[in-house]
Amino acid sequence: MGETLAAGHSDKAADRLMFRSGWVPKSLKGILAGAALLAGLAPSMAPAATLSFEQLRAMETPPSSFGLKTCQQLWYLEQKVLAAGRICLGSERGRRAFSASLPCISDDEKILEEEVRLYLDEVRMARREKRCPAG
Structure with a gap:
């Protein structure tokens, strides 16, 4: 200056x-x-309705590639997105897999941004189409 x-x-x-x-x-x-x-x-x-860095990273797999993923990979992706959104994971397996994540704040997925909920819908639809076992 x-x-x-x-x-x-x-x-x-x-x-x-x-x-x-x-x-x-x-x-x-x-x-x-x-x-x-x-x-x-x-x-x-950041604008009021912005995804966190963790959420952006968790959702970097494009939905167009879900058909190429195994049931295990789709389960992991779903849990990763939920953990990044600070949703309390329902299974012991999920809690162990993401024990290093930020602490959960809610069981209710309604706290997630619409973009995240839509992404999870795509993951779950791919799991149903592959007839994957429940998590």
């Missing part, structure tokens, strides 16, 4: 200098804010 540019320096040089002095070029502000949100570093900047 106390630094000045000599005449003839390019805009890129100005951006580098300003970045080192603490000012972030406008073109980078959105990128940096988005990265901070994904990393969970700035929750106060």
Whole structure:
């Protein structure tokens, strides 16, 4: 901020200098804010109805690939999404598998964002289509 540019320096040089002095070029502000949100570093900047980083990671498997998954993989995915949403898992097997997750806060899936509930519906539909045994 106390630094000045000599005449003839390019805009890129100005951006580098300003970045080192603490000012972030406008073109980078959105990128940096988005990265901070994904990393969970700035929750106060997140919109009210935003998925957590854990939920985003749990849901990174695209529904189009569910047909290629085994029953075990689909069960694990369902439990992973529930645990990331801080839903209390109903089976001892699920609790053991996700014992390192954040503590659960509810048995009711209604606390999950609609996007998460729809994703879980897709996982469960794939399990039914494969005739997987109940969890």
